[in-house]
Amino acid sequence: MVFMKEKATSFDIAHLAGVSQSTVSRALNNSPLVNQETRDRVQRIAKELNYKVDKNASNLRKQKSSTIALLLFEDPTSDDSMINPFFLAMLGSITRACAQANYDLLVSFQNLEDDWHAEYEDSNKADGIILLGYGDYTDYQTKVAQLESQGTHFVRWGAPDEAHPGVSIGCDNYQGGQSITSHLIGLGKTSFAFIGDNGDHAPEFKARFNGYYETLRSHGFAESCVQRNAISTEDAGSEAVKSLLQSGELPQAIVCASDLIAMGVLRALRQANVNVPYDVAVVGYDNIAVSAYTTPSLTTVQQNTKLAGELLVNTLLKAINNEDVQDYLMPADVIVRQSCGSE
Amino acid sequence: MVFMKEKATSFDIAHLAGVSQSTVSRALNNSPLVNQETRDRVQRIAKELNYKVDKNASNLRKQKSSTIALLLFEDPTSDDSMINPFFLAMLGSITRACAQANYDLLVSFQNLEDDWHAEYEDSNKADGIILLGYGDYTDYQTKVAQLESQGTHFVRWGAPDEAHPGVSIGCDNYQGGQSITSHLIGLGKTSFAFIGDNGDHAPEFKARFNGYYETLRSHGFAESCVQRNAISTEDAGSEAVKSLLQSGELPQAIVCASDLIAMGVLRALRQANVNVPYDVAVVGYDNIAVSAYTTPSLTTVQQNTKLAGELLVNTLLKAINNEDVQDYLMPADVIVRQSCGSE
DNA sequence: TAAAGTTAACAAATCGTTATATTCTGCTCA
DNA sequence: TGAGCAGAATATAACGATTTGTTAACTTTA
Secondary structure, three states, rough: OOOOOOOOOOOHHHHHHOOOOOHHHHHHHHOOOOHHHHHHHHHHHHHHHHOOOOOHHHHHHHHOOOOEEEEOOOOOOOOOOOOOHHHHHHHHHHHHHHHHHEEEEEEEOOOOOOOHHHHHHHOOOOOEEEEOOOOOHHHHHHHHHHHHHHOEEEEEEEEEEEEOEEEEEOOHHHHHHHHHHHHHOOOOOEEEEOOEEEEOOOOOHHHHHHHHHHHHHHHHOOEEEEEEEEOOOHHHHHHHHHHHHOOOHHHHHHEOOHHHHHHHHHHHHHHHOOOOOOOOEEEEEEOHHHHHOOOOOOOOOOOHHHHHHHHHHHHHHHHOOOOOOOOEEEEEEEEEOOOOOOO | OOOOOOOOOOHHHHHHOOHHHHHHHHHHOOOOOOOOOHHHHHHHHHHOOOOOOOOHHHHHHHHHHOOOOEEEOOOOOOOOOOOOOHHHHHHHHHHHHHHOOEEEEEEEOOOOOOOOHHHHHHHHOOOOOEEEEOOHHHHHHHHHHHHHOOOOOOEOOOOOOOOOOOOEEEHHHHHHHHHHHHHHHHHOOOEEEOOOOEEEEHHHHHHHHHHHHHHHHHHHOOOOEEEOOOOHHHHHHHHHHHHHHHHOOOOOOOEEEEEHHHHHHHHHHOOOOOOOOOOHHHHHEOOOOOHHOOOOOOEEEEOOOHHHHHHHHHHHHHHOOOOOOEEEEEOOOEEEEOOOOOO
């Protein structure tokens, strides 16, 4: 084992193996154009020298980086310490999916106003881009359109939508709204309220509401109380419950547009000494880690982050290889816990 | 605005600006060797063409990638869907710190048995490496030693330790154990139990315990009940409480080695109708997101992930520039909530 | 005015690969 | 025997930037 101060190059190996440098390259890439014996010899020497192909040189020559860039757009209001747990979970699964496909993953947070739309693929840092975040800003839409027109390969997390060009992978929020509402109806609930955003801020919430609303209708129910001004925060959920209580009309079931909202709802109900689930059932949406630990634990709708990560990565890789790609809507699963009073 | 099918190179710009290609490079890098006027002209044209420096070419020439690799080592037993929330938070802050320093971040999960120790810096993918995870495996230690001997630039998350070579950034678990224990003593508690690992699995836990134990001693208290076989899971915490209850010796305060353990403790106590904090105070460690939402909310010890991320990145950058670097132990802060019965 | 100094730009070498074109060796077969 | 043809390895040309001499064009100074 020779100690080398300098990093070994393919020339060093060529020298030691007594072949040309191009043969080394071929041998290391398992080309059939170089015979078995020399191939083995070259590979053995490379291993001994702890040689690793220089990625920059290789990428430059191949015009391909085997790297994917993940761009995370955050709610601009949230501070550093509090990152949306759902997106963090996605980050985890995307990382794994990339590793599986032998791609590297570049991660970065982006402000919507930056010109991220040109940065990555144009500089050959990455072969394609995954966009992750709530895309409810016009600024975002125009930039996505620009990506599209540049011919950049990218995949977007979210619902398929004419306003957003490009391929999207998302979770079926409409069906999620349906499923959780059906579950409540199945438990014999007859009066309902939805607490959350009406969809002005994010299309995700609108779909959830629609699923809920249509399911009620198809079963012959109407919303008993409507509370539609809550953004997706704990305090908003709490406030909404307070005004429900003041109006005196408490339904048998409260459907929240997100788990965070549901947290606030649970808190306000506890403070008012309303028992969940006996007096009122409460359900959330997202299945964030916290929801398993609240008192009572929260029945909610889960988005399959593992599958989502795999779909995002695999779809992007297809796009990079110029194969046909399609939008995909994943099913949403109801996670039954205590807050709906299932048993 | 000219539409170009091919990506623009510095030669295209040189041609359009009527200067040589090297002048373009200089101009774009704001070199004083090219005069203001041509510099402006070149930059304007580059912008018009939507030109971006090819990172691979640039890196190859400069022998520097302006990229940091983050290697996450996970508890091998945990499954895909459940990633340690503390490490995810760290990932978030590291990502931000990198962006601030104008470095890209390559993220990957690693199995301890893979030969990650050579992969990144040797291939020039990254200028340095951040190691994040519980480093309580001998396999890990030998590979870290190898990194050190290779001259690879890296920084490790964890406590400074002779057994682990290289620079480390960590949180002062001893002081954290002290602080939380002092807080309980200040509240007038006189009998205590520690639930958690004795340090066999991770040095982090050992330090927490030592801080707790020494603080008791220095105030003239002894541990009333000892329960030291719990690994860091919710169920383990739950089991530990059950055997405490069976022995009939419930202390006034229970110090848990992690928030996850504390979750289990709270659950078991609730099931046994023991009121927290009135009958017994409970505190955790980590301040994971869940801990603010339990009932009662959990008093715990916080590790400053934002600072940690910045320190890891900045220390690594110093190491890359061959400046002197030092281990750093961050202070741990007590977060007072309901479970300790503070008011 | 000639010598020296300063500034601006250029041509060419370089980084470490991979891909293409080319040569070389030995073998078969007419 | 020599044309034809594989098989195996080599030589060489990109890839797109940065950097190192070097030159050309001005300014200044003696």
